[in-house]
Amino acid sequence: MTTTEASPDVYARLGVQRRINAAGTLTRLGGSLMEPEVLQAMAEAAGASVDIAQLQAAASRVIASATGAQAGIVTSGAAAALTMATAACLARWDVTRMAALPDTRAMPNQVLMARSHRNSYDHAVRAAGGRIVDIGHNDRGTEAGIRGLEAWEINAAIDEHTAAFVFVATPRSVDDLPMVIATLHAQGLPVIVDAAAQLPPRSNLRFFIEAGADLVLFSGGKAIGGPQASGILAGRSDLVGSALVQMMDMDVSPQTWSPPDLIDRTALKGIPHHGIGRGFKVGKEEIVGLLTALQRFIERNEDALTTQFTHRLQRIAAVLSTGSLIKTRLLGADGAASGVFVPLLELTVGGNAQGLCRRLLDGDPPVHLGERRADAGILTINPQTLRPEDDAVLTRCLIDASRSQA
Numbered sequence: 001m002t003t004t005e006a007s008p009d010v011y012a013r014l015g016v017q018r019r020i021n022a023a024g025t026l027t028r029l030g031g032s033l034m035e036p037e038v039l040q041a042m043a044e045a046a047g048a049s050v051d052i053a054q055l056q057a058a059a060s061r062v063i064a065s066a067t068g069a070q071a072g073i074v075t076s077g078a079a080a081a082l083t084m085a086t087a088a089c090l091a092r093w094d095v096t097r098m099a100a101l102p103d104t105r106a107m108p109n110q111v112l113m114a115r116s117h118r119n120s121y122d123h124a125v126r127a128a129g130g131r132i133v134d135i136g137h138n139d140r141g142t143e144a145g146i147r148g149l150e151a152w153e154i155n156a157a158i159d160e161h162t163a164a165f166v167f168v169a170t171p172r173s174v175d176d177l178p179m180v181i182a183t184l185h186a187q188g189l190p191v192i193v194d195a196a197a198q199l200p201p202r203s204n205l206r207f208f209i210e211a212g213a214d215l216v217l218f219s220g221g222k223a224i225g226g227p228q229a230s231g232i233l234a235g236r237s238d239l240v241g242s243a244l245v246q247m248m249d250m251d252v253s254p255q256t257w258s259p260p261d262l263i264d265r266t267a268l269k270g271i272p273h274h275g276i277g278r279g280f281k282v283g284k285e286e287i288v289g290l291l292t293a294l295q296r297f298i299e300r301n302e303d304a305l306t307t308q309f310t311h312r313l314q315r316i317a318a319v320l321s322t323g324s325l326i327k328t329r330l331l332g333a334d335g336a337a338s339g340v341f342v343p344l345l346e347l348t349v350g351g352n353a354q355g356l357c358r359r360l361l362d363g364d365p366p367v368h369l370g371e372r373r374a375d376a377g378i379l380t381i382n383p384q385t386l387r388p389e390d391d392a393v394l395t396r397c398l399i400d401a402s403r404s405q406a
Contacts, residue, residue, distance in 0.1 A: 023368040024382035031221030031228030045288035057260035072234035078196035080280040081217035081233040082124035088242040089164035093267035101276040102129030117168035169195040181212040190214035199223040200341040226293035247277030309383040313345040324402040345381040359401040
């Protein structure tokens with residue numbers, strides 16, 4: 001029996017119910033569905049001992065090739081990558097600072113963010129010891145005006161305590177990125193780009209580095225299709241190297257320690273102890289799995305996959321149009337025009353959308369839909385984590401749930 005065939009039995013033995021995930025690559029639902037080649041690579045990696053630093057150095061070469069960055073490492077998720085990016089900008093190669101984090105009272109510790117970029121993932125910045133200073137106005141976001149973040153606002157906030165700028169990338173915010181990078185670089189300060197969910201399109205792997213970002217982070221367990229607890233941190237080799245040394249097992253002998261080239265041994269005035277990222281360690285299985293998934297992500301035919309997703313959603317919509325009380329609308333993946341890079345099926349619910357979701361979750365099997373616009377009576381089907389063999393079950397569950405609402 002293959003690994004994929006055995007997986008449902010594993011959950012059954014644990015008493016955990018399998019679910020139909022039409023909501024997308026959400027962490028709470030286990031992220032992406034990994035392909036057999038990725039699972040096989042992880043199984044092979046699990047059967048041997050390796051030097052993790054050497055493996056991360058190999059990962060750096062693969063990630064650098066994929067992103068155009070000087071270097072890159074595999075992290076234990078995108079949030080961990082954001083913490084480690086912040087730690088790298090705070091400590092650089094200073095061993096004393098590495099040892100002090102998250103106590104940043106004796107070092108520049110302010111991390112600038114646009115007020116409209118603030119979100120619950122700010123915890124990842126603060127975990128490293130960064131003190132967030134939000135700047136600018138949210139006139140665009142509140143539709144109170146047309147202006148967003150401006151260079152003079154950034155310059156007014158920069159002082160001797162400034163360590164970095166964190167830019168949260170979205171299709172809506174990305175137009176401001178060149179101005180932010182130019183302004184920070186003029187002051188000799190780094191820009192971290194949080195692009196955790198900005199794949200697809202595949203071109204974004206290189207876009208942010210080419211724009212001049214010093215560090216950029218991506219989730220490994222979403223569109224890339226790697227292990228859920230994996231991420232990518234790519235960028236300047238000095239900052240990536242600092243991040244790596246702060247998350248490695250540093251219970252080493254100073255006399256025999258032989259770090260990879262990614263770590264600048266001459267810049268370190270001593271051997272650091274375990275760093276703030278020690279709890280974010282990445283296993284050999286996750287590193288190999290992520291690299292395998294990344295290679296497949298780079299090589300896959302995006303247009304063919306989009307077409308496949310579109311046809312499946314069209315078939316689901318056709319069934320729902322005749323058997324349910326739900327109105328459907330296909331949102332095509334027209335990229336930059338709308339910010340939609342994966343086709344979605346929008347469901348307009350006549351009654352209470354949250355009530356429909358509750359009935360679906362109480363069903364057998366439980367079904368998850370995208371609920372971001374549920375308050376407006378709109379739910380979505382995202383095909384990224386919806387197995388083709390579950391399409392018919394999904395439509396049956398939707399029809400039954402919509403009729404029970406009538």
